[in-house]
Amino acid sequence: MKGWRSFLVRRVLARLRVGEDILRHLSTFQRLGESLEATPPGEMVPVGMRTVLRAVRTRGAVQIRPGWVWPYWLERQIDPASPAFIPRGHLPFMTNLTNRNWTMVGAADSEWEGIVDPRGLFTAWFDGWSLDWWVGTPDGWRFPSREDSVSQGLVDDMPVVRTVMPVGSGRVEQFVYCPQTSDTAVVAVRNRTGEAVDVALAVRPYNPEGLAVIESLALSDSTVLLDGRPALFLPGTPERTVVSTFRQSDSAEGVASGLDERPPTNLIRDRSGMIQAAFVYSLAPGEEVRCAVPLPHERRHEGRRRLPKHLKTQIPADSPAEVAAGWKRSLSEGMQVSVPDDRLQSAVDANRAYMKLFFDGDSITPGPYTYHRFWFRDAAYQLAAMARWGFAEEAASVLRSFGHRQQRDGFFYSQWREWDSNGAALWTIAEYYRLTGDRDIIVLLRPFIIKGSRWIVEMCDEPNDDPAVRGLFPPGVSAEHLGPFDYYYWDDFWGWKGLVDAAFLLRELGEHEHAEFAEAGARRLGGSISSSLKLAAERLGEAAIPAGPTRGFDAAMVGSLAACYPLNLLDASDPRISRTADLIRERFCIGDAFFQQISHTGLGTYLTLQLAFVELESNDPRAWQRLRWLLDSATPTFTWPEAIHPLLGGGCMGDGHHGWAAADFLSFVRNMLVRESAGQELAILSVLPEEWKGRDIKVDNAPTQFGTLSYSLSWHEGRAVLEWEKSSEAVALTAPSLSGSWRTHEMAGSMNFDTAKAGVRA
Numbered sequence: 001m002k003g004w005r006s007f008l009v010r011r012v013l014a015r016l017r018v019g020e021d022i023l024r025h026l027s028t029f030q031r032l033g034e035s036l037e038a039t040p041p042g043e044m045v046p047v048g049m050r051t052v053l054r055a056v057r058t059r060g061a062v063q064i065r066p067g068w069v070w071p072y073w074l075e076r077q078i079d080p081a082s083p084a085f086i087p088r089g090h091l092p093f094m095t096n097l098t099n100r101n102w103t104m105v106g107a108a109d110s111e112w113e114g115i116v117d118p119r120g121l122f123t124a125w126f127d128g129w130s131l132d133w134w135v136g137t138p139d140g141w142r143f144p145s146r147e148d149s150v151s152q153g154l155v156d157d158m159p160v161v162r163t164v165m166p167v168g169s170g171r172v173e174q175f176v177y178c179p180q181t182s183d184t185a186v187v188a189v190r191n192r193t194g195e196a197v198d199v200a201l202a203v204r205p206y207n208p209e210g211l212a213v214i215e216s217l218a219l220s221d222s223t224v225l226l227d228g229r230p231a232l233f234l235p236g237t238p239e240r241t242v243v244s245t246f247r248q249s250d251s252a253e254g255v256a257s258g259l260d261e262r263p264p265t266n267l268i269r270d271r272s273g274m275i276q277a278a279f280v281y282s283l284a285p286g287e288e289v290r291c292a293v294p295l296p297h298e299r300r301h302e303g304r305r306r307l308p309k310h311l312k313t314q315i316p317a318d319s320p321a322e323v324a325a326g327w328k329r330s331l332s333e334g335m336q337v338s339v340p341d342d343r344l345q346s347a348v349d350a351n352r353a354y355m356k357l358f359f360d361g362d363s364i365t366p367g368p369y370t371y372h373r374f375w376f377r378d379a380a381y382q383l384a385a386m387a388r389w390g391f392a393e394e395a396a397s398v399l400r401s402f403g404h405r406q407q408r409d410g411f412f413y414s415q416w417r418e419w420d421s422n423g424a425a426l427w428t429i430a431e432y433y434r435l436t437g438d439r440d441i442i443v444l445l446r447p448f449i450i451k452g453s454r455w456i457v458e459m460c461d462e463p464n465d466d467p468a469v470r471g472l473f474p475p476g477v478s479a480e481h482l483g484p485f486d487y488y489y490w491d492d493f494w495g496w497k498g499l500v501d502a503a504f505l506l507r508e509l510g511e512h513e514h515a516e517f518a519e520a521g522a523r524r525l526g527g528s529i530s531s532s533l534k535l536a537a538e539r540l541g542e543a544a545i546p547a548g549p550t551r552g553f554d555a556a557m558v559g560s561l562a563a564c565y566p567l568n569l570l571d572a573s574d575p576r577i578s579r580t581a582d583l584i585r586e587r588f589c590i591g592d593a594f595f596q597q598i599s600h601t602g603l604g605t606y607l608t609l610q611l612a613f614v615e616l617e618s619n620d621p622r623a624w625q626r627l628r629w630l631l632d633s634a635t636p637t638f639t640w641p642e643a644i645h646p647l648l649g650g651g652c653m654g655d656g657h658h659g660w661a662a663a664d665f666l667s668f669v670r671n672m673l674v675r676e677s678a679g680q681e682l683a684i685l686s687v688l689p690e691e692w693k694g695r696d697i698k699v700d701n702a703p704t705q706f707g708t709l710s711y712s713l714s715w716h717e718g719r720a721v722l723e724w725e726k727s728s729e730a731v732a733l734t735a736p737s738l739s740g741s742w743r744t745h746e747m748a749g750s751m752n753f754d755t756a757k758a759g760v761r762a
Contacts, residue, residue: 050127051209052093058210059094061246061274068250071130071206072119072145073099073650084648095210100651102208103152103637104357104368105159105185107178108330111360112295113368114185115208115657118152118635119144120163120174122187123207125297126369129214129226130207133189134255134278135165135172136198141256142167144174153636157349158327159357160320161637167193170285178295179318180326184233186316188290191283198239199289200255200278203232208656209370213273217243219263224277233292233315237263238279246274255280290315327353334390335702337673340695344631348669350638351662355386358659359394362401367655374405375414377479378660380424380431381606384566385663387435388670390703395432399441402429403448410455412448417476417485419459422452423494427567430501433508434705442505450514453502456495457521460528468535468549471528481607482556483598487548489529490559496525497567526569533576544579555588555597558607565613571678572617581614590646592622592629602643602652605630605661609668616671616686619736624687627668630661640665673697676705681732681743684711684722688737693720706731720753 062070062078069075073096076084084098099118106113114124121144123130135142144150144165152163160177170193178185189199203224205214218225224232241263242254247270254261255278268275281289292315318326331352339345358364364386365371366378379398386395402425406412412425426449433442442449464470469487473495478488499522506515532549540546540553545563547556557580563570564577572578588595593603594611604610612626633644640661642654677683682704685697697713707727714721720738725748732745738753 051095054127054210055093055095058206059088059092061211062094063088065246065250069132069134069143069145069204069252071121071132071204071208072117073208074206075145084650096208097652098645098648098650100208100641100653100656101635101639102369102656103154103159103161103635103639104354104657105161105176105178106295106357106368107180107182108327108353108356109181110178110183110295111363112183112297113357113372114176114178114293114295115369116161116163116176116637117208117656119147119150120152120161120176121145121204121208122176122185122293123369124185124231124293124295126372127209127212128207128297129212129231130204131187131232131291131293132202132204133174133187134200134202134252135167135189136200136255136280137167138195141200141252143252151636154324154346154350154638155320156324156328157346157353157638158324159350159353160324160327162320167197168195170194172197172199175320177318177320177323179316179323180330182316183295184314184316185293185295186290186318187293188288188320189283190288191285194285196282196284198280198282200280201232201234201238201289201291202251202255202279203275203277205274205276211274214270214275215273216267216269217264217275217277218267224279226275230294233294234279235281235290235315239282240280241277242280243268243275243277245270245276246272251276251278254278292316330356335388335670336698336700337669338696338698339669339673340692340697344669347631347634347638348666351666352389354639354657354662355382355389355391355659355666356394358382358662359386359391359398362397364398364659366659368657370655371659372655375418376405376412376421376424376428377414377418380428381566381660381667382663383428384431384435385667385670387432388667388703390701392432392436392438392703396436396438396441399429399432400444402445406448406452410451410453410458412452415477417474418478419473419476419488419491420478420494422456423491423496423498426452426498426502426505427494430505431566433505435703439508442509446506446509446511449502449505450511453499453506453514453518453521456499456525457517460492460495460521460525468532470531471524472532472549479559481596481599481604482547482559483554487550488556488559489533489545489548490562492525492529492532493560493563493567493569496522496529497569499525500569537576542579542583543575544583545576553583553587555584555595558584558588558594558596558604558610561610561614565610565617572614577614581611584611592625593633593644595646596643600643600653603633603646604643605633605640605658606642606664609661609664612668613664613671616668616675617677619683619686621687621689623668623672624689627665627672630665670702673699674702674704674709674711677734679732680706680730681734682706682709682726684709684724684733684735685713685737704731709733721750722753723750724748 076082077086102115102117104113121130121132150165163174164171173190175188191197205212214226222234223230240260242251242259244251363374364379364382383395412421414421473491499518503515503518545560570577594608596604608626612623615623639657641651641656642658645652675683694715700710702709709726711724732743734743
């Protein structure tokens, strides 16, 4: 009961904070200037109000102050010479549609994350201000958001972001990272040139999605307070300070002109909500300036009349290398792999760390920023990936919260009429149990499994005269990439699998009566789906599965592939699945990537892998080509947005660091190296790329549904040598890319394969 009350309190507080943010955008919108031509459209206020108002304020501010230093994405969207230029026309909105790419930083054991854009702009608070870094040289001031020569990467493939700007014959480096066991982010700038430079730590009223609101600024000792909250810890008194409001010039102009102001000792206010400030420090060659930003988003206190005194400046002393090394140690357990592709290896290492950042104690979110909330659908893919890579403890922590997320009627609530939630929740519990054998979790969740399965049965038993939808879920919102409110097979497949898995779990618990009820419901729902698919095939003249009983063959049919993977309800060789994959390849792919024409309107990252997973089930080498596309499309920090602009290659939809994409990437790599297949088998190397032949591969401590597996592939005297060790005698090993006929139950051993037959061209 205590947990349920806590959950309700969190929900109410979250809604109140959203309302507060919306009011701030509304109250500051009209203060940007009298020349604004647009007002918020009334019909859009109830839906996505914060997003809409942010976009309206951004458009208004940019047309009034086009010469300001703006973030990387906005500099390009307003530049007519840039391929990312977007004409504004009469639309009153401006938001990031071309470069939705960022990288999260945080501590593994913290629920707080910040994000770093491709030019080092750091945003600690959702919808909040950002910290930029500018460099003053004898030739003038350099602004990373306007530079094309800036590069970015990770330190040792861990969540320590390094952004580099060439200056003269050297470079200036910026690092953003969070020491472990800390809720404070460090931003450090180093002078790696042969001469002194100035560095400005710049408080900016925007972020990678649009304008933010900063209505007041003050300095208490070395702590910058924004709207009354400690926001930035400075390394002592700056040599120059420039503060400006929207009615004044951009603080960047003051910095460039040599303006020097006294640090503010009183509250400075801006009714337009667009205060900026720059704190300038001089760095000799080899020197570094370091500041810190608290990640927890405290309540605003801009109304208080007295500033807090003697706030302690908290700047962790940990270096980037030390933090990266700490991350390496924290990832030393679980599944370990060594693959003969440096970029793929780096992406695997980085995303194993990122999965720990998406994990927030009793929750897991599909993004650090835009999507920083819980959905059962995304959690299903993410928690399965964590369990497959050996992060069972973290996955279990989230599973324990499932009961608190279930409503009284049994609905595992993500959002209104999102009918896949119960199936996703039940499948996730079962998949975790299959991979770990952790009986305590299913004992704990027993009542919620029973209620969740009964809810599916009741929802699908509602009377309906239309034979095409009879016995299926009612219309709902489903996954947003499938389209508008409608009937969706995606929901039905997840519900069917949810009942199958609920019956499995209840049998394991000895709850045979409840298991029989779930099994009967699964048979009815499975039969209803089969009848509906038959009618759809007759209507469309094709065995392929559309997105729903009333739909034609559109891009949303990619969702129907879930029946094959991850749900294993239909085999990859089933004509309904194989023809669905064929039509998707023929109609909805651009090169090796799936193009989502609905909602996302971009190259789908995890959606491309949805097709690749089905191909992998058939040992189809095209699966590797799709992984290769995804890897080539990753940012330099090995992140992916939800969808990618087909021409520009930047993010165009969703969170710029997407958790579902990261999870599917890890699951795909794992499944390519080892995956469960039909008939109590583990398939090693379902696909072996041609470029991997002759190069060693190693997998250690891989969790599977049949215990753990370790193996290595090496090459000696023209032959491939596979050595393995597994923990279960019951499971057979196969190696499809090495031999179509080899199969063994031996617990450990070694096998030589003819290299002339090993491998596939991909």
